[in-house]
Amino acid sequence: MGTKSKVWVVKFGGSLLSDDTARRSFLKEAASVARKEPLVLVHGGGPEINAALDKMGIVSSWVKGRRVTDDAAMGVVEGVLSGTVNKKLVGELNALGVRAVGVSGRDGGLLKAKPVPDLGRVGEPDKADPNLILVLLKAGYLPVLSSVAAGRDGGALNVNADEAASALAVALKARRLVYMTDVAGVLDAAKKTIPVIRVGDVQRWIDDGVITGGMIPKVMSCRNALKKGVAEINIINGRAGLSKRIGTQLLP
Ligand SMILES: Nc1ncnc2c1ncn2[C@@H]1O[C@H](COP(=O)(O)OP(=O)(O)OP(=O)(O)O)[C@@H](O)[C@H]1O
Numbered sequence: 001m002g003t004k005s006k007v008w009v010v011k012f013g014g015s016l017l018s019d020d021t022a023r024r025s026f027l028k029e030a031a032s033v034a035r036k037e038p039l040v041l042v043h044g045g046g047p048e049i050n051a052a053l054d055k056m057g058i059v060s061s062w063v064k065g066r067r068v069t070d071d072a073a074m075g076v077v078e079g080v081l082s083g084t085v086n087k088k089l090v091g092e093l094n095a096l097g098v099r100a101v102g103v104s105g106r107d108g109g110l111l112k113a114k115p116v117p118d119l120g121r122v123g124e125p126d127k128a129d130p131n132l133i134l135v136l137l138k139a140g141y142l143p144v145l146s147s148v149a150a151g152r153d154g155g156a157l158n159v160n161a162d163e164a165a166s167a168l169a170v171a172l173k174a175r176r177l178v179y180m181t182d183v184a185g186v187l188d189a190a191k192k193t194i195p196v197i198r199v200g201d202v203q204r205w206i207d208d209g210v211i212t213g214g215m216i217p218k219v220m221s222c223r224n225a226l227k228k229g230v231a232e233i234n235i236i237n238g239r240a241g242l243s244k245r246i247g248t249q250l251l252p
């Protein structure tokens with residue numbers, strides 16, 4: 001794969017995982033894309049992590065939308081993301097007749113992160129080595145990446161799945177980056193979809209309090225990916241599907 005890569009990176013939000021209908025129809029679409037084009041899936045798992053931590057009586061605190069993650073919580077996060085959630089998606093894709101392979105950012109040096117101060121095992125992706133993904137794609141596999149990265153010591157760091165998808169898309173020189181989430185793209189103050197956002201306007205939407213919470217890492221990581229050459233980026237309603245792309249396009 002040269003510099004004009006045809007790779008798609010598609011991030012499937014944890015917010016959609018428990019919606020069986022949405023998940024099944026997305027995986028069907030993903031399988032059919034993967035038969036024609038090189039495709040990499042990245043997934044989150046926020047609600048699943050919450051449920052697992054609750055069950056164990058681990059209470060999380062949050063700083064600016066990030067979960068403070070101590071070693072015990074990190075064990076749960078990694079078990080859920082790289083274990084339960086990742087293998088569920090891989091299993092369902094394989095049942096659809098594609099050859100899916102689950103990996104995390106800790107495998108093959110895929111995703112390195114630097115720790116965010118005071119948040120424990122939380123990191124921000126700062127280096128990606130796409131070689132393992134390229135090897136898998138070339139051999140006809142569909143890579144499915146969970147958003148756990150390696151710290152400098154090789155230990156697990158909890159990274160936002162949107163940031164993981166963007167870092168990987170940049171490293172792969174992806175043609176297209178799509179975020180599938182539980183809303184129809186970026187919504188304005190009246191809750192209507194903003195069809196096109198210029199990255200230069202992103203900060204203003206955040207300052208105005210229109211873009212909050214889980215939408216912030218999405219638009220910020222889009223901004224970063226656009227700046228680094230990923231041309232086509234969409235944040236879309238995951239329930240409407242990958243082909244319709246109902247939502248917001250990000251432009252430079
Ligand atoms: N301006 C906005 N437009 C749309 N959604 C917004 C906006 N501001 C905040 N949000 C919130 O962002 C959420 C989507 O981000 P969230 O992190 O919850 O989902 P996800 O990234 O798809 O899942 P995960 O983080 O588990 O992978 C929406 O459900 C909505 O509540």
Ligand SMILES: [Mg+2]
Nearest residue numbers: 013044162214
């Ligand atoms: Mg999110």
